[in-house]
Amino acid sequence: MTSISGKKIILGVCGSIAAYKSAYLLRELMREGADIRVVMTPSAANFVTPLTFSALSRKQVYTEMFPEGGSATSIGTWHIELGLWADLMLIAPVTASTIAKLAYGIADNFLTSIALALRAPMMIAPAMDADMLIHPSTSSNLSKLKERGVLVLEPEKGELASGLTGTGRLAEVGRVVESVEAFFEGHHRDLVGRKILVTAGPTQEAIDAVRYISNRSSGKMGFAVATAAANRGAEVKLISGPVALETPRNVERADVSTAHEMYLALDRNIDWCDALVMTAAVADYRVAEPPDRKIKKSEFAGGEARIGLVENVDILKELAPRKGKRVFVGFALETDDVLANAKKKLAAKSLDAIVVNNPREEGAGFGTDTNKVRILFSGERQDIDVPLLSKYDVAQKILDQVRSLL
Ligand code: CTP
Numbered sequence: 096m097t098s099i100s101g102k103k104i105i106l107g108v109c110g111s112i113a114a115y116k117s118a119y120l121l122r123e124l125m126r127e128g129a130d131i132r133v134v135m136t137p138s139a140a141n142f143v144t145p146l147t148f149s150a151l152s153r154k155q156v157y158t159e160m161f162p163e164g165g166s167a168t169s170i171g172t173w174h175i176e177l178g179l180w181a182d183l184m185l186i187a188p189v190t191a192s193t194i195a196k197l198a199y200g201i202a203d204n205f206l207t208s209i210a211l212a213l214r215a216p217m218m219i220a221p222a223m224d225a226d227m228l229i230h231p232s233t234s235s236n237l238s239k240l241k242e243r244g245v246l247v248l249e250p251e252k253g254e255l256a257s258g259l260t261g262t263g264r265l266a267e268v269g270r271v272v273e274s275v276e277a278f279f280e281g282h283h284r285d286l287v288g289r290k291i292l293v294t295a296g297p298t299q300e301a302i303d304a305v306r307y308i309s310n311r312s313s314g315k316m317g318f319a320v321a322t323a324a325a326n327r328g329a330e331v332k333l334i335s336g337p338v339a340l341e342t343p344r345n346v347e348r349a350d351v352s353t354a355h356e357m358y359l360a361l362d363r364n365i366d367w368c369d370a371l372v373m374t375a376a377v378a379d380y381r382v383a384e385p386p387d388r389k390i391k392k393s394e395f396a397g398g399e400a401r402i403g404l405v406e407n408v409d410i411l412k413e414l415a416p417r418k419g420k421r422v423f424v425g426f427a428l429e430t431d432d433v434l435a436n437a438k439k440k441l442a443a444k445s446l447d448a449i450v451v452n453n454p455r456e457e458g459a460g461f462g463t464d465t466n467k468v469r470i471l472f473s474g475e476r477q478d479i480d481v482p483l484l485s486k487y488d489v490a491q492k493i494l495d496q497v498r499s500l501l
Pocket of ligand 1: 374376425
């Protein structure tokens with residue numbers, strides 16, 4: 096008996112040369128005791144016949160939204176019934192085109208219609224040519240799905256149907272089965288019961304009633320951490336500076352503007368959390384006394400404007416005495432002496448870990464959808480190099496560390 100035994104799984108098959116592997120996958124899942132219904136896209140039926148899957152599953156295989164001979168009373172709602180029935184929908188292989196449809200909610204065949212009606216979680220295993228996989232459309236569609244909590248089994252490197260070698264092969268059947276097992280064992284929800292506080296974005300410090308000092312932080316990294324933590328089952332509070340991003344699902348968000356407001360919001364919530372992930376780019380200085388009106392150009396003498404700044408509270412240092420057993424993770428954006436500076440911050444701010452990035456490296460830092468970081472620890476742990484990945488995937492790597500530090 097494994098965790099798969101007795102589980103109701105919809106196995107979706109799309110039109111890829113790897114579709115024949117789904118027959119092996121079906122057999123393995125059935126061997127483990129799963130109750131399976133196979134759904135194919137019309138183009139999948141060009142690669143493997145529905146008969147193969149119905150013979151193996153001993154069940155009807157669904158390919159058409161409106162099959163000939165279906166009764167008018169039932170066929171229009173089959174996709175809803177299956178969507179309610181399943182414990183998991185596993186699409187293996189999933190093609191670039193179906194990934195795009197899933198990302199945008201297009202329901203133009205039986206498989207994509209079920210996907211929209213589905214209440215259960217979804218796992219997908221892409222298979223395609225290497226260039227299609229790295230195309231910006233596919234990678235942004237995959238990121239969208241991951242952010243929504245879809246579990247993506249990354250394709251493998253090897254020989255592709257085109258004869259070329261690259262990344263794009265369907266994950267091996269054994270790996271897919273293991274991932275389904277891990278899913279039912281709850282590994283992907285490994286932060287259930289944990290309370291995670293995340294800060295994101297820049298702060299804005301007023302110069303006068305209409306102007307402010309700020310920085311280029313987009314908030315994307317912090318929002319990715321909040322999204323990923325919620326997808327892994329944590330209770331998440333997100334304290335955000337001014338950003339143009341939507342609140343992730345199942346995340347409680349509080350908006351702040353200045354460093355002082357961010358400090359007050361953290362002061363209210365720090366005792367609640369088990370872990371703090373401080374991605375916010377907090378302004379170190381503010382204008383001492385910003386007037387509550389617009390400063391006129393003429394107020395500055397001789398064409399030279401000087402603004403007096405005073406230091407803001409260092410939020411992490413201020414919170415350090417209340418850390419207790421909580422895990423504190425900070426971020427450091429460094430352009431020079433990157434590691435030495437980050438190590439100093441790790442100690443000075445009583446952090447368990449610090450995530451370092453250098454905006455001079457391509458694909459890293461502010462505004463981008465990707466990041467490339469190194470995670471340093473206060474104890475004996477070895478540094479971890481996280482290669483260039485989407486910010487969501489980087490967030491997952493950071494949360495893996497938070498989980499093991501908790
Ligand atoms: N931070 C903070 N309070 C501040 C400034 C920063 O809590 N007033 C936090 C950030 O959220 C980040 C970490 O401290 O997690 C490091 O921020 P960073 O701006 O890199 O470091 P600073 O301490 O401001 O040092 P410097 O500007 O000299 O690099």
